Amino acid sequence: MKYFALLVACFSVLAAESQALEVVPYAALDQQMAKELFQARTGDTIVLVSDGELIPIEFFLDGDLFALEGQSKLQLRVLKTFFVRPHCHQLKFSLDGETWCGFADFCMGVLTATVQPEKKSDDITLEIHSDIYLRNP
Helix, strand or coil: CHHHHHHHHHHHHHHHHCCCCEEEEHHHCCHHHHHHHHHCCCCCEEEEECCCCEEEEECCCECCCCECCCCCEEEEECCCCEEEEEECCEEEEECCCCCCECHHHHCEEEEEEEECCCCCCCCCCEEEEEEEECCCC
C-alpha cells in the first residue's frame, strides 16, 4: 500500500509538470515556507538559489565514537546558481531548471577537517580529507 501511494505521488508530479511551476528566490523564503516546501512530497514550487548567496547550516554529530560539542553554525557560500524542488519524497537539484537529479549526483567538492591538539606543536596535525566526487561525468 505504501508503494502504491508513492507511485501515485510520482505520477501526480508528472501530471503537474505540464502546469507552470512557481519559482521562488531562496532569499524570499521564511522558516515556515522552507519547512513546508522541503517536507512536501511533491510540489509546484522551485527554489532558485543564486550564486553569492549565503546559506546558514548547522552540523550535528552524535555517534558511538564522536559527538559534536556545542553549536556548530556555519554559512555556505553558493558558487553557482541552482534550483531545488521536492519530488517524490526527495529533494531534486538542477543547474538549468530542466534536468533534475538527487544531491549525490549533483554536488562535487572536497571536505576537509583538521584536528589539532590544544597544546600547539608544529609536528602534530591529523587531517581528515574526503573528496566528494559522486556526480557521474
